Amino acid sequence: MNDPTPNRIARRSAATTDMYDRAVRAGLTGHTISARSGKSVRLADGEEYVEFVSCSYLGLEDHxxxxxxxxxxxxxxxxxxxxxxxxxxxxxxxxxxxxxxxxxxxxxxxxxxxxxxxxxxxxxxxxxxxxxxxxxxxxxxxxxxxxxxxxxxxxxxxxxxxxxxxxxxxxxxxxxxxxxxxxxxxxxxxxxxxxxxxxxxxxxxxxxxxxxxxxxxxxxxxxxxxxxxxxxxxxxxxxxxxxxxxxxxxxxxxxxxxxxxxxxxxxxxxxxxxxxxxxxxxxxxxxxxxxxxxxxxxxxxxxxxxxxxDGTVAELQRKLWENADLFDKANSAGTLVNAGTRSPIRGLAMETEEAAFASAVKLREAGVLCFPVFYPVVARGTGLLRFALSAHHTPEQIQSVADCLASV
Ligand SMILES: Cc1ncc(COP(=O)(O)O)c(C=O)c1O
Missing domain, CATH: 3.40.640.10 (Type I PLP-dependent aspartate aminotransferase-like (Major domain))
Structure with a gap:
């Protein structure tokens, strides 16, 4: 009963900080949305944000x-x-x-x-x-x-x-x-x-x-x-x-x-x-x-x-990879996880949870939602900002991330 590490699940729980809860309280994740249009979502504060969170990489869901x-x-x-x-x-x-x-x-x-x-x-x-x-x-x-x-x-x-x-x-x-x-x-x-x-x-x-x-x-x-x-x-x-x-x-x-x-x-x-x-x-x-x-x-x-x-998806694939190229070029100054690969996911790896938290705050202030993740999703003590790219992102939306990340 007093053993602090009785099993793997308990050990994992003990090593998990309250970072996720803090990120929810700060409006960085755990969002509720009340409307969406393309990659724009309305949050509880009534404002519209551009999301890089949905894994619907081709944007088919409103077809x-x-x-x-x-x-x-x-x-x-x-x-x-x-x-x-x-x-x-x-x-x-x-x-x-x-x-x-x-x-x-x-x-x-x-x-x-x-x-x-x-x-x-x-x-x-x-x-x-x-x-x-x-x-x-x-x-x-x-x-x-x-x-x-x-x-x-x-x-x-x-x-x-x-x-x-x-x-x-x-x-x-x-x-x-x-x-x-x-x-x-x-x-x-x-x-x-x-x-x-x-x-x-x-x-x-x-x-x-x-x-x-x-x-x-x-x-x-x-x-x-x-x-x-x-x-x-x-x-x-x-x-x-x-x-x-x-x-x-x-x-x-x-x-x-x-x-x-x-x-x-x-x-x-x-x-x-x-x-x-x-x-x-x-x-x-x-x-x-x-x-x-x-x-x-x-x-x-x-x-x-x-x-x-029938070829509809092939056309959307083309748009997705165009956007991925655009995202990588716009962020060429920094090193992003998966840059230049045929993955629709990009990540900004941070050495500390606090650094990831602070960067996610800046992005939200710029009207961009990413998915900040902490242990146990990534290694203990570190953080990652995850960006899911979509065929539906506009060049302006992609540029807005790069502008913000340049200052992080
Ligand atoms: C690689 C991978 N496998 C499995 C799953 C679980 O999918 P599901 O919710 O359909 O069980 C996920 C969830 O996002 C995933 O990313």
């Missing part, structure tokens, strides 16, 4: 086709059909999965309510070796988790350890990956490497090298490319798909988000065999024990998938 699909959903079904996902679903849910199969030719898609639900539903079954397309050694799996893999995967460690042990590695330290893979080999286990595609706070992961390394051991790479979907690649198939050579190699399980650039809501998994989807629909925890996706979002997702296939 007339998606807005109309919500109206259609309401007319057809009302707001919701509350059942477990594998008992009743609207026809559009299956259409969405078929359309995703066209975005990723040859793959079978399964849509969940969220990316976290994909992880919870898929990883234990994958590790248990019950997915026909992804055999696992008799000795079981070794989960090999990259240090910066998204928290929604890290949080499952205790669940995964019911299926097989876990090891960690750092993407910037190839030796740590070699050691983890050697451990899998020496124990006769199948390595399952868990990584992001585009890191939510960091950079681009070299998914191709990881896929080759895992394939050499009969293992798999499970890629959470939540931030990479739609923003690049043919038909908006995403960063990881493109980096993998515009295919999903047999050693890769690719996971995407429908809630970020896709303009809708939910998460999806791509598998190589339809039989995998059959097992997951029958046995994945959120499919069996969770409610179905909101009907309005199912129809939004389906329409957005059509916009990936």
């Amino acid at each position: 007339p086709r998606l807005v109309q699909s919500v109206r259609t959903a309401l007319d057809l079904y009302g707001t919701h059909f509350s059942s477990s996902r594998n008992s009743v679903e609207p026809a559009e849910a299956r259409q969405l999965e078929e359309l995703l199969g066209e975005v990723y030719p040859g793959m079978s898609a399964l849509v969940f309510n969220s990316v976290s639900s994909v992880h919870l539903g898929v990883l234990p079954l994958l590790g248990a070796g019950v997915l026909p397309g992804y055999p696992i050694a008799a000795q079981g799996p070794l989960f090999v988790i990259e240090r910066t893999a998204h928290a929604s995967m890290q949080a499952l460690r205790g669940v995964l350890e019911q299926v097989g042990p876990a090891a960690r590695f750092r993407i910037e330290d190839p030796q740590s990956l070699t050691e983890a893979l050697d451990l899998a080999r020496s124990q006769g286990r199948t390595p399952i490497v868990l990584v992001d595609g585009i890191g939510s706070m960091g950079g681009l992961i070299d998914v191709k090298s990881l896929s080759d390394a895992a394939a050499g051991l009969g293992g798999y790479v499970y890629v959470d490319d939540a931030h990479g979907i739609s923003i690049s690649g043919p038909r908006g198939a995403g960063y990881a798909f493109e980096a993998l050579g515009c295919e999903v190699p047999p050693s890769v399980l690719l996971v995407g988000s429908l809630s970020k650039a896709f303009g809708g809501s939910g998460g999806f998994l791509l598998t190589h065999r339809a039989e995998d989807v059959t097992v997951l629909r029958r046995e994945a925890n959120p499919m069996v024990f969770g409610h179905s996706n909101m009907i309005t979002h199912v129809l939004v997702n389906t329409e957005s998938a059509r916009m990936h296939l």
Whole structure:
């Protein structure tokens, strides 16, 4: 009871300062908005601000086709059909999965309510070796988790350890990956490497090298490319798909988000065999024990998938990367995390929480909202200002950030 560090969660809580609360009180985050137009939002003080917070990198969410699909959903079904996902679903849910199969030719898609639900539903079954397309050694799996893999995967460690042990590695330290893979080999286990595609706070992961390394051991790479979907690649198939050579190699399980650039809501998994989807629909925890996706979002997702296939998304991708170039040129004096890369996220890393706080105050005074983050999102004692870029930002809005950062 008196032990100040009884477990990892308690230790993390003890190391978390009140910085987030202070940032909320100072109006730097935790906002409530009462109106939006493009990238402009109205805050509780009645003023309009330019936001670099939303992860809707293509600005699809107010596209007339998606807005109309919500109206259609309401007319057809009302707001919701509350059942477990594998008992009743609207026809559009299956259409969405078929359309995703066209975005990723040859793959079978399964849509969940969220990316976290994909992880919870898929990883234990994958590790248990019950997915026909992804055999696992008799000795079981070794989960090999990259240090910066998204928290929604890290949080499952205790669940995964019911299926097989876990090891960690750092993407910037190839030796740590070699050691983890050697451990899998020496124990006769199948390595399952868990990584992001585009890191939510960091950079681009070299998914191709990881896929080759895992394939050499009969293992798999499970890629959470939540931030990479739609923003690049043919038909908006995403960063990881493109980096993998515009295919999903047999050693890769690719996971995407429908809630970020896709303009809708939910998460999806791509598998190589339809039989995998059959097992997951029958046995994945959120499919069996969770409610179905909101009907309005199912129809939004389906329409957005059509916009990936008909070229609408390709045009928005072009605008996003133009804006990213503009942002990098305007800020060329400073060093921004991800500058010059094909990530839609830029970051200003600060050595102290106080420095990040002070800079976020200046930005807000200049009418700009960024996302200031502190431990446990970034390393203890440090801060990061995160900027999410969008196809919808105007050159003036981008310049306003640069002008303010120049004085920070
Ligand atoms: C990389 C990544 N994976 C997973 C998630 C969780 O997504 P969801 O809210 O759909 O569970 C996020 C959330 O932002 C994310 O950035």
